[in-house]
Amino acid sequence: MAAAKPWKTVDDMDLAGKVVLTRVDINVPMEDGRVTDMTRIERILPTVKDILAAGGKPVLLAHFGRPKGDVRADMSLGMVREALEGALGSPVKFAANCIGADAKQGVAALEAGETLLLENTRFHAEETKNDAMFAASLAALGDIYCNDAFSAAHRAHASTEAIARLLPACAGRLMQAELEALEGALGAPERPVVAVVGGAKVSTKLDLLGNLVGKADHLVIGGGMANTFLAAKGVNVGKSLCEHDLADTAREILAKAEAAGCEVILPQDVAIWDKLESRETVEYVDVNECPDDMMMLDVGPRTTAYISQTIQSAKTLIMNGPLGVFEVVPFHKGTFDMLNEIARQTNGGNLISVAGGGDTVAAINLADHGDDFSYISTAGGAFLEWMEGKTLPGVAALED
Known part of the structure; x- marks a missing residue:
């Protein structure tokens, strides 16, 4: 019999009617405002679709590039929204900030079957400092935290580490697959x-x-x-x-x-x-x-x-x-x-x-x-x- 996992998955959570803050990695290559490689977007689709299917409202947290706390148009996640919506096959809304009034209004207006993409978390210097107040501002937007960004798991940032201690937390499908594969290869x-x-x-x-x-x-x-x-x-x-x-x-x-x-x-x-x-x-x-x-x-x-x-x-x-x-x-x-x-x-x-x-x-x-x-x-x-x-x-x- 397999040992119990030390972390929960999407299957362990009651997502119906809940706002699920989902940390993803969609730091994709772009050229002339278009996504040139869809791999990272495609890899988060199972998690987002499963949250939607369970009646949850996915609100996506992500970084893009290294703006170092500055707001930069060339590193806005707004550029990724269209490609994400096309791949997902359901509406993706966008909020021009990941905290504050823009984010709150975006979450409040979210309807069943829709996904909300929040602006680049790294537009705030507090993100990479794993700042507790910034993490609390993120956590205030949702009911459940889901981490689907294994690629960012080695960073102790507010959207990957501090927030997980403030809400009921689980691993998304990609994170789950990474952890199971690596545990199978090196753990046992x-x-x-x-x-x-x-x-x-x-x-x-x-x-x-x-x-x-x-x-x-x-x-x-x-x-x-x-x-x-x-x-x-x-x-x-x-x-x-x-x-x-x-x-x-x-x-x-x-x-x-x-x-x-x-x-x-x-x-x-x-x-x-x-x-x-x-x-x-x-x-x-x-x-x-x-x-x-x-x-x-x-x-x-x-x-x-x-x-x-x-x-x-x-x-x-x-x-x-x-x-x-x-x-x-x-x-x-x-x-x-x-x-x-x-x-x-x-x-x-x-x-x-x-x-x-x-x-x-x-x-x-x-x-x-x-x-x-x-x-x-x-x-x-x-x-x-x-x-x-x-x-x-x-x-x-x-x-x-």
């Missing part, structure tokens, strides 16, 4: 667990690596990060991107992994070239044979075969970062081969796969595997902090 996963961590620098992912060696059975390290570990083991990495000053740190992580019984998988063979450019052919060498004037730009076929074999025996996989410079052909091959194997095992029902992070999502989409993971997080910083084992203020507030 089916073993063996494979973690894939890539990217340019070890320095940006020290906390992540330190946490994962205690959670995963196998840790695949790729990208420029792998070079730092290889150099720490005495391997000549030529002209490759490498943080030589972190050799001691890399050795400490390897020792910690060994003590925890976590296998660290580093490249056995690599694709090399003297400059980062697209080319027809690729040269592979053993990892110990990289010439001084060359760069390691991807993993080789022996490495991908071993990674594939490891994935085939795994039950859970969590991915943050590619194995090589996937944006430049032919140095995408190692990452794509691994993604093909993850997709095969996931679609075959053998693997729970969770991925997140900008480069990771870009690589997955480029390889056309956007529908082949169990869950892909678009949360960026919040996803990374969760993987690092940190407490997210927005989630902790729901649990309290």
